[in-house]
Amino acid sequence: MDHKAFRQLLKRYLDNSCTDDERNVIDQWYELLDNETIDLNDREMGEVESRLWNKLQSASKEKAIMVPLKRRAFPWKYAAAACLLGLVLTSGILWFRSNAKTPAAGGTLVAAKVTAGFMEQANTGTTPKDVQLEDGSTVTMYPGSKLAFPKHFAAAKREVYLEGEAFFKVSKNPNRPFFVYNNNIVTQVLGTSFDIRGKNGQVEVAVKTGRVAVYENKEQLKLNEVQQKSNGVIITPNQKVTYYQEERHFVTSIVDQPVPVPKETKKEEAHFVYNETPLYKVLNDLEDTYELEIVLENDKIRNCQFTGDLTGQNLFNKLEGICLIFNATYEIKGTKILLKTAKECP
Incomplete structure (x- = not known):
């Protein structure tokens, strides 16, 4: 900015x-x-x-x-x-940048790629539309969206161009990273599932599984070397980043409704039933299930006992249940959760 x-x-x-x-x-x-x-x-x-x-x-x-x-x-x-x-x-100080005017959004990119020979899919209906790519990746296009992609991906990378909103489930291939170009940003993944949405001059990328790098399109915005080095963020499951196109900055946070993250090696389903269990173990279960970091403000109560059944509740309701027992509150600090507790065990 x-x-x-x-x-x-x-x-x-x-x-x-x-x-x-x-x-x-x-x-x-x-x-x-x-x-x-x-x-x-x-x-x-x-x-x-x-x-x-x-x-x-x-x-x-x-x-x-x-x-x-x-x-x-x-x-x-x-x-x-x-x-x-x-x-x-x-103050009389005027700040200008050569690329102050935001280039046209993904529609221009999509149209240009279609003209260059890319295939195009458009969702002109009122319900989501699934598109299967040649590498096995699936794109769920929301109404009003367009997608441009090659018939055959290049050997070193996979690139698609999006106008609108879509959910991507990308097949894993570490040797061929997957790139989604949308408006002025690029989303890069190796194999994951994530959601891209945009409204009111903002683009939001939310991750369901895997890791995603989101950064500005250096060719579209003509970034210099210094800008490229500090460009973008990396987000993981249950995290999201919002890109403000006018101000050109990224803000990371937690998704509105975190969900348990699927594990590659299937574990026994957690039931979240506790009987005089140390608080730190309860928080460790939540961190492992949702892959989000929970910071305990007062480390002195980490061994305080918790008894309760949190099964079937979403993450925030689980936290509210814990806060009720320990006379505590919680705050979302970017992509972390801060548990602010009393000085002593209840």
């Missing part, structure tokens, strides 16, 4: 026209300032804006921004956003 996109996002935040995800991003950015006071003069506010921008850039290079699912109210942030936006607008 550049300064111009940063300013636009602040304005939407003030106008209350941003999405929930964008609002969460703003909240987290201000947390980078370590909750500093807003009672500042113009010069001090300018320094705060500079520090925020520098920390944001540094954080984006190190890892994907983690966005809490449960947003707390920070009224002072509206005042801070207003001050920062005013400074940005009156």
Whole structure:
């Protein structure tokens, strides 16, 4: 994201026209300032804006921004956003990029590939449509979607071009990675199942099984060498990434409804029935089942005993049951779950 996109996002935040995800991003950015006071003069506010921008850039290079699912109210942030936006607008600094205008979405790519001899499938109906590719991969195309693909994949890689939304179940072949080109991003996998959806200038990729790399299309956006090195994220089962096309940034999080991840070696189905079981073992079962990391804020209660039946409940209901026993709460921090508990066992 550049300064111009940063300013636009602040304005939407003030106008209350941003999405929930964008609002969460703003909240987290201000947390980078370590909750500093807003009672500042113009010069001090300018320094705060500079520090925020520098920390944001540094954080984006190190890892994907983690966005809490449960947003707390920070009224002072509206005042801070207003001050920062005013400074940005009156500073006289103009930021431009040569590729500010987003190239046409996947439709242009699909049309170009069909003209070049690729095959095309379109779902003009009202129900999902399955398409079988030559390598055994299956694409479930949602209504209104188009897909361009070669009759025979290349020896070194498999490439398809998507306009719209689809669910992919990719056959495994480590020697021939699978690429999906959609709008300005590329999704790369070795063998997995994942979902691609788009709306309101956003593209969302959610993983069901395997690992997926999602990054900007360097040819389409003409990325320089530095941009390519810090481009994209890797997500695993029950994780998703949202790409904001206008701002050109990625936000990782947990899918809305995590499901148990199928194992290659079939195990006995977990029943989640516990009788005076240490808490850490209960959490380990959840991590193994959903392949998500659960962080215990207070390690002193890891051996506290839990008794209960969590069978048949989704992940979040299981967590609510645990929280009820331990007088705890949980928060989604990016792709991790933070369990905030009492200081002692109940």
